[in-house]
Amino acid sequence: MRVSEIHIGRYPPALYLDVEASLMDVFLGMASKRVRHCPLVDGNGRLVGMVSVRDLIDFLGGKRFETVVGGLFGGDVLKALRATKARELSYKPPFVYVDSDLREVVETMLEKGVGALAVIDRDGKLRGLISERHLISLFADIETHVKVKEIMTSNFVSLSPSDTLAAGMKVMSERRVRRLPLISGGALEGIVTVKDMIGFLASEESLNSLSSGRVEAVYGVPLSYIASRPVLTVDPEEDVGKAILKMKNHNVGALMVAVGQRPIGILTERDVMSRLPRIRGVETFIDEMRQKIYASRVSF
8 A cells, every 4th residue: 555545654744844945944844833844946846855853852952952042143042043044954864755655654653763754755855754653653552562661761850840941941951852751859840852852942921032132041941841741651561552542642752660659761752663673572563454563572
């Protein structure tokens, strides 16, 4: 079954812009659409690049902030966003064709290790976007006989609720993560995602402060102020299938793995996509007719 016949992904993408658009257009578009990727197209609609929210976070609070926003624009965030072209932060995105089959989509995402694939036609024109979230939605609600602790990320990055937005963006940029659990006294107090950060920065209050030069009033906000609560958790002994179902039901891309109130890991869409099929004894079956992905341990 071809991608064009499978009801996963967004056609057209929720957000895509001309290659000559400004980074401000990307910033405001990602905030309003609550998306993590912005494909860039030329005047004929052909795919030429992609900007990810992690690139944007790097610009707003990572290495590019220091060299571009601070070095070239004297710390004026809005001026830097308006003056910088989106293509300056773009990368050449992996893609699949509209006539690719589901297996090719899954294999390409696993091979490239990315969170989203552009969908184009044979003329190179952008038609859609498929993300990890879309593929996770295809996993069948079955017992996998794999425990969450077997595929979770145990060495996760965290900060304190009192750490600032500036500190959070710097850590996200340096460690290449999209989520920061907030831990105090060994207990989980919240979680901040890249979408939370972009949404806060693009709020009317933040934009007014930035336009008035009050950058510290925005960048100095404690992460607890913008954190998502409550944080969804899962027991490390839980079956991965039930964890996937919880992600799907709550439309989230990650679950904190906790024993009581003590976090010991994080389970993300990327963990499921990349690690579950590689667990010894697990077989993955893609049923294109039912548009389902079955994964289960068949030998121990």
